[in-house]
Amino acid sequence: MKIHFSKYQGAGNDFILIDNRDLSFKDTDKNTVFQLCHRRFGIGADGLMLLQNHPDYDFEMLYFNADGNLGSMCGNGGRCIVAFAKHLGIINQETDFLAVDGPHYAKISEKGDWVDLQMIDIDTINKDGEAFVLNTGSPHYVAQMNGLEDYDVFHHGKTIRNNDTYKKEGINVNFVEDKGDHLFVRTFERGVEDETYACGTGVTAVALSMAQHKNQTGHIKTPVKVLGGDLSIEFDYDGKQFTHVFLCGPAQKVFEGEVTI
Numbered sequence: 347m348k349i350h351f352s353k354y355q356g357a358g359n360d361f362i363l364i365d366n367r368d369l370s371f372k373d374t375d376k377n378t379v380f381q382l383c384h385r386r387f388g389i390g391a392d393g394l395m396l397l398q399n400h401p402d403y404d405f406e407m408l409y410f411n412a413d414g415n416l417g418s419m420c421g422n423g424g425r426c427i428v429a430f431a432k433h434l435g436i437i438n439q440e441t442d443f444l445a446v447d448g449p450h451y452a453k454i455s456e457k458g459d460w461v462d463l464q465m466i467d468i469d470t471i472n473k474d475g476e477a478f479v480l481n482t483g484s485p486h487y488v489a490q491m492n493g494l495e496d497y498d499v500f501h502h503g504k505t506i507r508n509n510d511t512y513k514k515e516g517i518n519v520n521f522v523e524d525k526g527d528h529l530f531v532r533t534f535e536r537g538v539e540d541e542t543y544a545c546g547t548g549v550t551a552v553a554l555s556m557a558q559h560k561n562q563t564g565h566i567k568t569p570v571k572v573l574g575g576d577l578s579i580e581f582d583y584d585g586k587q588f589t590h591v592f593l594c595g596p597a598q599k600v601f602e603g604e605v606t607i
């Protein structure tokens with residue numbers, strides 16, 4: 347069976363997107379998704395998404411990690427699927443769509459290459475030693491450090507992700523260095539089981555953790571640099587709850603094609 351797909355990336359977090367409004371892509375078994383995302387044997391991507399119809403929303407987003415498992419929320423994926431929906435003519439400048447963690451509002455630039463995606467409200471940040479642990483649609487571990495450019499993110503991320511606390515459910519491991527005017531973040535992603543160039547729910551988790559850590563309240567805008575580019579997180583924090591949380595950044599189509607599965 348031939349499948350038409352588009353490849354998108356948001357700050358280097360890359361995805362295969364399939365317009366599945368006609369439900370022709372039924373073959374979402376683990377191995378097919380794994381093969382399509384494989385960087386040697388397939389198209390290559392950190393994840394795969396299906397855009398599907400929904401009676402109450404502009405569309406529904408179904409997200410699979412590169413390992414083939416149905417994933418939790420993907421922030422950069424969410425931004426990319428909004429750009430995809432605009433390119434398909436499903437939406438204009440604004441949208442309300444449904445993802446695994448609930449409804450999301452997003453707005454997209456006129457050119458269709460910059461997306462501000464609203465994330466879920468957060469009221470709980472836990473601690474694991476010095477690290478912060480929270481769920482921004484996906485589970486995240488946030489550790490502060492210096493010398494992050496030269497840090498072995500793969501080794502240390504993998505060790506934390508597979509320790510006794512997190513092994514079963516898995517966790518995404520983010521390392522952050524405060525650079526004064528911005529945060530520098532690197533992430534080891536569950537489901538990819540490797541460092542990725544960017545993680546949207548991850549940088550969101552980092553920005554919220556740092557605001558709580560620094561006792562910042564009010565309307566906060568946090569610029570973040572990741573390996574694949576620049577992202578920005580904006581939110582309101584009253585000392586208890588994080589609301590109006592927006593993940594903002596680029597979302598670009600790279601190519602499209604056909605693949606036989």
Ligand SMILES: N[C@H](CCC[C@H](N)C(=O)O)C(=O)O
Pocket residue numbers: 359392411417418419420421422423484485518535536537538544545546547548
């Ligand atoms: N890259 C994603 C995270 C995907 C979630 C996944 N790695 C998991 O938690 O299983 C993002 O931009 O938010």
